[in-house]
Amino acid sequence: YGFTRIGVQVSKKHGNAVMRNKIKRQVRNILDSFLNYSESLDLIIIPSRNYNVNEFEKFKEALIRLLTSLKE
DSSP states (O other): OOOOOOOEOOOOOGOOOHHHHHHHHHHHHHHHOOTTTTTTTTEEEEOOOOOOOOGGHHHHHHHHHHHHHHHH
């Protein structure tokens, strides 16, 4: 397609709508700082059920490590 498409799926098991939207915002923030959107890439991100919004930096490092391994 020539551009990056991203989907973030957060189930109701993560909490109420406010919590789910906060998780989605955090994931998008990490991806915005790391990805080049002009590349052709399709991603679906599904955070694990034990994701904790207070441990943002820990999750950011893990997601960047995963994305780096995917690009190689």
